[in-house]
Each structure stands twice: as C-alpha cells, then as structure tokens.
Amino acid sequence: MIVRCVANTGEALPVMSRDSGRGFDADTEFPVSIGGSYAVFAMTVFLGIAWYYILDDDGNPWPTWAPSTLFEVNDGSLPPSWQVGYFRFSREDQYPILSFPEWARDHQFYERLVAGDNEAVRTFAQRRREVESFQT
Numbered sequence: 221m222i223v224r225c226v227a228n229t230g231e232a233l234p235v236m237s238r239d240s241g242r243g244f245d246a247d248t249e250f251p252v253s254i255g256g257s258y259a260v261f262a263m264t265v266f267l268g269i270a271w272y273y274i275l276d277d278d279g280n281p282w283p284t285w286a287p288s289t290l291f292e293v294n295d296g297s298l299p300p301s302w303q304v305g306y307f308r309f310s311r312e313d314q315y316p317i318l319s320f321p322e323w324a325r326d327h328q329f330y331e332r333l334v335a336g337d338n339e340a341v342r343t344f345a346q347r348r349r350e351v352e353s354f355q356t
Contacts, residue, residue, distance in 0.1 A: 225252045258275065265316055
C-alpha cells in the first residue's frame, strides 16, 4: 500500500480525533512531507480513525504512525501475507492491527523493533522489502 501526503498538521484531523491530552490537536505537526509517497507497513484504528505505520521524515529505522487523514491512497494493494490481529491490554487499551504476520500475531513485536532486537530488526527488513516491492 502506497499513500501520498496531502497534509501534515492536526488541522486535517476530524474534531472527534483531536485529543490534546495524547498530543494530537490542530497544531500538531507530523513529520511527513506534503506530496511525498510512503509505503504502509501496518494499519490500526485510534481516536476513531485509521492510522498508518510509515517510515516518516524523522529518519527512524522503524515505522511510526500517522493519521490516515493526512494521506490519499495511491495504491491500496496489500501483500498476500498480511493478517489482522487484535490486541487487548485492558478495557481502555485495545486495538486492531493489519500487518505482516509477525506483527499481527505478536503484541510486543513493535516494542522489540524499536528497542533494536536483532530478530525483530531482521524480520522488519525482510518485510520492508516485501512491502516496498509489492505493487499491483
């Protein structure tokens, strides 16, 4: 899935999805470039909208999330290996995830990836190649 950035501030968020307590209000600036294209490595739902995990302009070697309202979909195709997972940490903290199997099945995959766990980093590198080469 490839998305193109059409906005990069919280102004693009629906009012119901703005939550200054969580750091998302109209003044929030997201590290994405208008006109830039980004491969999507996972999707979730938060504050009533879809969020895409992308390699943003901050340069981190792991994907970070950005609200889908900042983007338009250029290529909506998904690799055939992708799966849906659902993580329940508590009544207030649960969410779906759509991604490659290692992430969709393991609620600690992302934390391990960010921490630099060798296995998670290798898996992401492999899945990154898959996602970036997959287009219809």
